[in-house]
Amino acid sequence: EIPNAMNKQARYSTYKPTIDNITFDSLMEAKYYIYLQEKKKIGVIQSFERQVSYELQPKFKKDGKSYRPITYIADFVVTYDDATYVIDTKGKETTEFKLKKKLFEYKFPELHLSIIQYYPETDSWLELDEIKKLARKSKCRKTRQKTA
Numbered sequence: 419e420i421p422n423a424m425n426k427q428a429r430y431s432t433y434k435p436t437i438d439n440i441t442f443d444s445l446m447e448a449k450y451y452i453y454l455q456e457k458k459k460i461g462v463i464q465s466f467e468r469q470v471s472y473e474l475q476p477k478f479k480k481d482g483k484s485y486r487p488i489t490y491i492a493d494f495v496v497t498y499d500d501a502t503y504v505i506d507t508k509g510k511e512t513t514e515f516k517l518k519k520k521l522f523e524y525k526f527p528e529l530h531l532s533i534i535q536y537y538p539e540t541d542s543w544l545e546l547d548e549i550k551k552l553a554r555k556s557k558c559r560k561t562r563q564k565t566a
Contacts, residue, residue, distance in 0.1 A: 440468070446507045447493050449536060453543065454494065466496045470504070474521040490518045492531075504531045508546060 434441050435448040442448040457463045475488040494505040504522075508515065511533065522531055533546040544552075 450507050464497045464499060466494050468494055470495045472522060474518060474525055490522050504529050506533050508533050509535060
C-alpha cells in the first residue's frame with residue numbers, strides 16, 4: 419500500500435517507498451512501477467527494466483587528472499512489441515537532468531527518452547511536455563473566463 423501524499427521537507431527530498439523489496443527514489447516512480455506491472459500482466463508491454471545506466475561520456479585523463487564518466491540512470495526501460503522507450507518519472511526537470519537529457523539524445527538517437535508524470539485530470543501517465551501544454555491551455559481558459 420502506497421500513501422497518496424507525503425510530507426514536504428527539503429526541496430528535492432522525497433518519500434522513498436518500498437515495493438517488492440525494491441526501494442524507489444520517489445512515490446511517483448513506485449506508482450509507475452505498479453502501473454508497468456499491471457501492463458505487463460495484461461500483455462500491453464513485453465518487459466521492463468529498472469535503473470538502467472547509460473554512459474553519456476567516458477572517463478578520461480587530462481594533465482594527470484582523472485575524470486569520472488558522466489552517466490544517466492533511467493528509471494525504466496520499457497519494451498513493447500515494436501519499440502523500446504527509456505522512461506524517467508519526474509515532477510520537474512532539474513538543470514542537471516536537462517543537460518543529461520541533451521547528452522542522451524545526442525549519444526543515443528535510436529532511443530526515445532520520455533519524461534512522464536501522472537496527470538490526475540486525465541487519470542493517465544503523460545509526457546511532461548504534454549502536461550505543460552495542457553496546463554497552459556487550462557490557464558488561458560481560466561484567464562478568458564475571468565475577463566469575460
